[in-house]
Amino acid sequence: MSTTTSKKLNVKTGMDTESIKADILSHLRYSLATDIETANKKEFYKSVVLSVMDRLHDSWLNTQKEYREKKTKKIYYISMEFLIGRLLDNALVNLNLEQEFRDACKDLGYDYEEIRDIENDAALGNGGLGRLAACFLDSMATLGLAGFGYGIKYDYGIFKQKIHDGYQIERPDDWLRFGTPWATTRPSVMYPVRFYGRSVPYTDEDGHLRFKWENTQHVYALANDIPMPGFRNGVVNNLRLWKATSPKSLDLTSFNQGEYINAVRDIELHENISRVLYPNDKIFVGQELRLKQEYFLVSSTLQDILREYKQQHDDLRDLPKYVAIQCNDTHPNLAVPDLMRILMDEEGFDWETSWDITVKTLSYTNHTVLPEALEKWPVSMLRNLLPRHLQIIYEINKRFINKVHEHFGDDVNRVRRMSIISEGEQPSVQMANLGIVGTHKVNGVAALHTDLIKKTIFRDFFEMYPERFTNKTNGITPRRWLKQCNKPLADLITSEIGDSWITHLSDLRKLDDKVNDKKFMKKYSDIKQQNKERLAAYVKENYGFELNTKAIFDIQIKRIHEYKRQLMLAIYAAAQYNYIKANPDAPVVPRTIIFAGKAAPGYAMAKMFIKLINSISDKINNDPDMEGKLQCFFLDNYSVTLAEQLIPAADVSEQISTAGMEASGTGNMKFALNGAVTIGTLDGANVEIKEEVGDENIIIFGLTVEGVEELRRSGYSSWEYYNADKALKQVIDQIRDGFFEPDHPSLFHTITNSLLDGNDYFLVLADYPAYAEAQKEVDALYSKPDEWFKVALYNTARVGKFSSDRTISDYATDIWGCEDQLNKGREYQGS
Numbered sequence: 162m163s164t165t166t167s168k169k170l171n172v173k174t175g176m177d178t179e180s181i182k183a184d185i186l187s188h189l190r191y192s193l194a195t196d197i198e199t200a201n202k203k204e205f206y207k208s209v210v211l212s213v214m215d216r217l218h219d220s221w222l223n224t225q226k227e228y229r230e231k232k233t234k235k236i237y238y239i240s241m242e243f244l245i246g247r248l249l250d251n252a253l254v255n256l257n258l259e260q261e262f263r264d265a266c267k268d269l270g271y272d273y274e275e276i277r278d279i280e281n282d283a284a285l286g287n288g289g290l291g292r293l294a295a296c297f298l299d300s301m302a303t304l305g306l307a308g309f310g311y312g313i314k315y316d317y318g319i320f321k322q323k324i325h326d327g328y329q330i331e332r333p334d335d336w337l338r339f340g341t342p343w344a345t346t347r348p349s350v351m352y353p354v355r356f357y358g359r360s361v362p363y364t365d366e367d368g369h370l371r372f373k374w375e376n377t378q379h380v381y382a383l384a385n386d387i388p389m390p391g392f393r394n395g396v397v398n399n400l401r402l403w404k405a406t407s408p409k410s411l412d413l414t415s416f417n418q419g420e421y422i423n424a425v426r427d428i429e430l431h432e433n434i435s436r437v438l439y440p441n442d443k444i445f446v447g448q449e450l451r452l453k454q455e456y457f458l459v460s461s462t463l464q465d466i467l468r469e470y471k472q473q474h475d476d477l478r479d480l481p482k483y484v485a486i487q488c489n490d491t492h493p494n495l496a497v498p499d500l501m502r503i504l505m506d507e508e509g510f511d512w513e514t515s516w517d518i519t520v521k522t523l524s525y526t527n528h529t530v531l532p533e534a535l536e537k538w539p540v541s542m543l544r545n546l547l548p549r550h551l552q553i554i555y556e557i558n559k560r561f562i563n564k565v566h567e568h569f570g571d572d573v574n575r576v577r578r579m580s581i582i583s584e585g586e587q588p589s590v591q592m593a594n595l596g597i598v599g600t601h602k603v604n605g606v607a608a609l610h611t612d613l614i615k616k617t618i619f620r621d622f623f624e625m626y627p628e629r630f631t632n633k634t635n636g637i638t639p640r641r642w643l644k645q646c647n648k649p650l651a652d653l654i655t656s657e658i659g660d661s662w663i664t665h666l667s668d669l670r671k672l673d674d675k676v677n678d679k680k681f682m683k684k685y686s687d688i689k690q691q692n693k694e695r696l697a698a699y700v701k702e703n704y705g706f707e708l709n710t711k712a713i714f715d716i717q718i719k720r721i722h723e724y725k726r727q728l729m730l731a732i733y734a735a736a737q738y739n740y741i742k743a744n745p746d747a748p749v750v751p752r753t754i755i756f757a758g759k760a761a762p763g764y765a766m767a768k769m770f771i772k773l774i775n776s777i778s779d780k781i782n783n784d785p786d787m788e789g790k791l792q793c794f795f796l797d798n799y800s801v802t803l804a805e806q807l808i809p810a811a812d813v814s815e816q817i818s819t820a821g822m823e824a825s826g827t828g829n830m831k832f833a834l835n836g837a838v839t840i841g842t843l844d845g846a847n848v849e850i851k852e853e854v855g856d857e858n859i860i861i862f863g864l865t866v867e868g869v870e871e872l873r874r875s876g877y878s879s880w881e882y883y884n885a886d887k888a889l890k891q892v893i894d895q896i897r898d899g900f901f902e903p904d905h906p907s908l909f910h911t912i913t914n915s916l917l918d919g920n921d922y923f924l925v926l927a928d929y930p931a932y933a934e935a936q937k938e939v940d941a942l943y944s945k946p947d948e949w950f951k952v953a954l955y956n957t958a959r960v961g962k963f964s965s966d967r968t969i970s971d972y973a974t975d976i977w978g979c980e981d982q983l984n985k986g987r988e989y990q991g992s
């Protein structure tokens with residue numbers, strides 16, 4: 162054995178500061194070829210992470226071994242997005258090594274926070290859907306489920322947002338520029354993913370008609386694994402992200418012909434599949450590259466799942482017994498025809514057997530009712546790219562339509578609505594319909610949303626397959642969204658009620674009794690103040706802007722979208738400005754309004770909202786009359802890491818979507834847990850948050866889903882609302898007439914036109930008066946700090962339901978059939 166190897170093997174993986182220090186030094190020298198004297202911060206960060214990885218590897222391997230030996234049922238969560246953010250804090254929290262690593266860094270001359278901040282967010286998602294997938298991985302590992310994430314290792318995650326002159330500018334997110342020490346590339350795990358070609362019929366030995374997919378082109382999917390540790394339970398699951406690489410044999414012919422440059426260009430083309438995350442949420446843009454990405458993910462993942470399965474089991478007919486596959490939205494729904502294809506064309510099963518296995522193995526989650534977001538792939542595109550799959554989809558549809566006829570008789574309109582293939586000028590495949598027909602469970606992400614999908618977009622399907630529809634209200638991981646991001650509050654809670662809440666969030670109910678404990682309440686409110694000051698320091702340092710920490714921190718952070726109605730809060734900010742100008746001596750409760758969020762690069766209206774918010778902010782922040790009374794600020798480049806700073810500092814959580822449009826929301830849960838008071842509509846999970854915290858501890862306003870329907874039916878006219886509310890009219894006039902943008906007075910006409918002539922589809926004007934009233938309630942409550950903090954504490958204490966541990970237990974029980982695995986012998990017993 163060479164000395165280097167023996168040194169490597171001698172790397173200690175102890176859990177004490179001294180051995181951690183030794184490992185960091187060792188990694189500097191033997192992994193990075195530098196040393197403590199010459200290393201820079203990035204190198205030091207890298208050795209810290211490698212030392213953490215050393216401490217994960219044994220558990221990682223042992224966990225997989227145990228799953229194999231026990232033939233544990235495996236859960237595969239397929240998602241085009243995993244918005245995992247930074248991993249260092251999370252790994253240390255889950256390994257219970259925060260203090261040791263902190264001390265090790267300090268002893269070696271580095272400040273832990275500074276090192277932690279070196280890490281780029283893995284921003285491989287747009288918003289809620291991607292973050293939910295990340296929370297689920299944390300919960301699956303914590304609950305001891307054999308749960309694996311499968312996604313794409315995009316070279317570029319969600320774009321970086323800069324603000325120039327108030328406008329959003331997009332810049333590439335080159336997060337892998339210096340690589341990531343968290344991902345292990347596995348050259349041994351690589352699969353060809355085929356495209357194009359044609360489906361060729363033939364007769365097999367038994368005289369059955371079968372099909373071969375021939376003349377295909379292929380690219381390789383290469384596995385990159387990121388460990389997903391559970392909370393202090395020794396479990397380490399895996400997130401496998403595929404990277405596209407070109408086939409080795411690529412174009413030897415080209416080389417021979419001297420077309421070297423073309424061959425290299427082809428490599429580039431193949432690798433483009435995993436180049437960039439599509440930055441659109443809630444709008445379907447039918448680009449071929451996106452379809453390639455979706456199939457790339459599905460094909461490589463199914464190959465991997467089946468390879469693993471075959472190593473442990475003999476009979477594919479038992480697949481649903483040992484494997485459950487969850488499709489995160491319709492993006493991975495090509496799994497339906499692809500699994501059918503594998504079972505029939507490659508494994509030789511007949512249609513009925515293949516169908517039974519497919520439906521029982523797969524399930525699908527719906528995240529939106531917005532029609533423009535539903536995926537509809539043109540048949541022509543599929544015919545070209547995936548001809549065999551299209552053929553299978555046609556067959557699925559034919560058989561399904563027969564069943565519809567059996568079930569409903571000759572109802573032509575219903576058949577048209579339910580068909581997986583929509584006919585018309587451009588026939589297309591409705592991926593949601595495919596998902597409902599081809600899986601055994603479809604779930605909504607909040608109770609209201611599930612009711613809505615049953616009544617609206619999927620009504621026909623619900624009437625045919627009522628047992629397929631189920632609700633799984635979203636959740637968030639308390640590890641990241643309280644323990645990690647709000648350490649002072651987490652410590653206070655633990656010192657009062659112990660730390661069982663970390664894995665049993667409903668134990669926070671014990672805090673209910675503390676509302677009358679003055680000493681505790683003082684500490685609780687002091688922490689909020691401290692968090693506000695911490696945020697203010699960050700803003701001061703990065704933007705040179707001084708937040709008024711005595712004011713209400715009123716925060717709306719999420720993707721920018723008309724249905725989320727950032728415009729309503731912007732109008733409120735402008736109305737407050739007008740009020741203060743007109744009543745300079747009137748008392749006001751000081752407020753600092755904070756926005757952050759990205760707009761899809763092609764979404765002009767959302768981008769205009771950002772500009773408007775910035776223009777209104779400039780007006781307010783540059784007017785000395787507003788001092789100590791009102792501020793408005795747009796923070797650029799919203800991210801998981803920024804959310805971790807903003808949420809603990811919030812007094813007010815803005816959850817103000819048009820009722821019926823926000824499927825669930827998960828930010829709402831994070832804010833409530835951290836003691837912010839929600840001002841919100843009865844939409845998504847707000848409804849359930851209200852049920853949990855109690856009506857007195859949430860400020861609800863505006864139209865309900867039924868109210869929205871009724872108003873639309875009876876003929877809504879936004880002009881009436883405009884004329885009826887003076888303060889509202891004044892702001893809209895100001896926006897229209899250039900008050901906030903004097904050099905370009907017509908700049909915001911697209912906004913005011915959509916509100917007035919466009920009749921305000923999102924009902925901002927209809928809800929505004931109720932919203933303004935609700936904001937007065939906020940002021941009144943905040944003016945009585947004792948009352949305010951009671952309400953805040955009830956929020957912290959009563960949102961245990963929204964732990965993603967609960968959500969995952971529900972999936973495990975009702976969809977995945979693996980409830981027997983939950984917490985088996987692995988429960989965390991306290992530190």
Ligand code: BZD
Nearest residue numbers: 287289290442443528606824825826827
């Ligand atoms: O999913 C969101 C919903 O809007 C939220 O209400 C819900 O809480 C979360 C989690 O269930 N949907 C998305 O985030 N959707 C996307 O980001 C997306 C991404 C690509 C394509 C389509 C939608």
